[in-house]
Amino acid sequence: MRWTVLELARVWEDFERQVRATPLVSRIDTGTATLDDYRRLLVHLRQQVVEGGRWISRAASNFSVDMFALRSAAIKHAAEEHRDYQLLERDFVAVGGTLEEIRSARKNIGSEALSAYVFHQASQPDPVDLLGAMFVIEGLGAGLVLGWARALREQLGLREDQVTFLGYHGEADDAHFAELAHLLREAVPDRAAAARVVRTAEVVARLYAMQLAEVDA
Numbered sequence: 001m002r003w004t005v006l007e008l009a010r011v012w013e014d015f016e017r018q019v020r021a022t023p024l025v026s027r028i029d030t031g032t033a034t035l036d037d038y039r040r041l042l043v044h045l046r047q048q049v050v051e052g053g054r055w056i057s058r059a060a061s062n063f064s065v066d067m068f069a070l071r072s073a074a075i076k077h078a079a080e081e082h083r084d085y086q087l088l089e090r091d092f093v094a095v096g097g098t099l100e101e102i103r104s105a106r107k108n109i110g111s112e113a114l115s116a117y118v119f120h121q122a123s124q125p126d127p128v129d130l131l132g133a134m135f136v137i138e139g140l141g142a143g144l145v146l147g148w149a150r151a152l153r154e155q156l157g158l159r160e161d162q163v164t165f166l167g168y169h170g171e172a173d174d175a176h177f178a179e180l181a182h183l184l185r186e187a188v189p190d191r192a193a194a195a196r197v198v199r200t201a202e203v204v205a206r207l208y209a210m211q212l213a214e215v216d217a
Helices: 002-021 023-030 035-049 052-061 065-081 084-094 099-104 109-122 130-156 164-187 191-216
Strands: none
Touching: 002 023, 002 130, 002 191, 023 035, 023 130, 023 191, 035 084, 035 099, 035 109, 035 130, 035 164, 035 191, 052 065, 052 109, 065 164, 084 099, 084 164, 109 130, 109 191, 130 164, 130 191
């Protein structure tokens, strides 16, 4: 467990650096983001979020009875998040977009790669390594997204009901992250599985950062 925690901390440090280096996040951090930046962020996140519940559900279906705790956690998490894309859509409409625009947008290159990878991993028997994917995605919500919500509200004069997705995940992902930490302690059976968790975290971190960088492509 100590090795896993140290390795995931290394992955997070690299991931945060990559995310903050993307043009969009840099503008949010420096107070120069525009309303168009925010709308494009919602569009590009929606194409990934809409599939989140699907790959988590697929992972749940591939856990054996020996990993019942992970199966239960995945089912619970999928149920909690499978409607989250609707928050994104409402926020987009609330800041001047249309449902047709956000629903018809295609996934960017980073989103395509991220989706393909996590679906592939979720289709394997006992996909315990997806805890690494959750570490990155839930960590982003717990560690960065709430700050983005506050910054965008201040910079753009947005109402709370115009940043519901970012605000919700910034708060809810704290609890999800605590649950993830518990699963890492209790459900990773050996060093080989821990190494797969870390490797998946590395890949997902790189692809998620690519997804955010592609918002400006």
